[in-house]
Amino acid sequence: MDVSTRKLRYFVAVAEELHFSRAAARLFVAQQALSKQTRELEDAIGVQLLRRTTRAVELTPAGAAFLAAAKAALAMIDDGIETARRTARGEVGTLNVGFMIGAALELTAPILEEFTERNPGIELALREFGFEDPSCGLTSEWADVAFVRTPITGAGLEFVTVFVEPVVAALPKHHRLAGRDSVTVQEMLREKLAVGRTDDAEWMRFWALDEFRDGTAARRVVLTASQTEEAEIISTGASCAVTAAGGARYLPHPGIRFVPIEDAPGSVLAIGRRAAHASPLVDRFLAAATDVRDREVGLLAGIERPFDPPVSHNQTV
Secondary structure (H helix, E strand, O other): OOOOHHHHHHHHHHHHHOOHHHHHHHHOOOHHHHHHHHHHHHHHHOOOOEEEOOOOEEEOHHHHHHHHHHHHHHHHHHHHHHHHHHHHOOOOEEEEEEEOOOOOHHHHHHHHHHHHHHOOOEEEEEEEOOOOOOOOOOOOOOOOEEEEEEOOOOOOEEEEEEEEEOEEEEEEOOOOOOOOOOEOHHHHHOOOEEEEOOOOHHHHHHHOOHHHOOOOOOOOEEEEOOHHHHHHHHHOOOOEEEEEOOHHHHOOOOOEEEEEEOOOOOEEEEEEEEOOOOOHHHHHHHHHHHHHHHHOHHHHHHHHOOOOOOOOOOOOO
């Protein structure tokens, strides 16, 4: 049976007013049209809903029972329409956020808190990804937005930089370079490097220092599935690694020494999105993240310049 919402709304108005003229005025329709729609509703469901006399309009027992159901149905439809509109405006729903270990380091919590405070109707679904997917769910289309380390391969992806972090050598504690204040890229090219196991060639090239290899230093790598696995391999002396400086804070290990690589390019932490996936929720997340980045200058300085001497209270930043 196909009963239109218009007929339901007309019936509810008459049932509440118990007067066709007042109901017609309330609905801004002609009384004749209202009466016709109500009778068509009764014909459609096969019962009399209203008892009409020259003096009054009354609900039949069937009409009273139907009124409660009609109100509930209309309320559900109206709620669904409003929810759909709010979802389209980015006011309600779920935002899937992918990340690799460490996410955006010390800026992670402020970014998520800022977004949640601005968007109380949005639920954040967070998921950590390993080395096998440096896009952190973007290429598989699980993630709406992700904290990623570029460069990564992926057509149709867009990135907004949050910070550029120095890279360091992760060395076994008894390694010949472990006691140094810094090392160079050329020194690291001679080492066997632990690199994440992934099909993303661009990501692997960066962490294997391939752009600096001119044929004299062949790539020697140990493939790993996670940073914890990488740390255990390094601590045994089986390899070294190039990693972001935050690893010293977020994944310290008694068997590993972290030494700055003085001439290596920094690691870019960015927020990635799919270009074809237009979403007001993603826009709101990016706005919250960049606002936090621009506001939290102290946290940002600690991430981007972790080896600078601490600033005393008598100095100006």
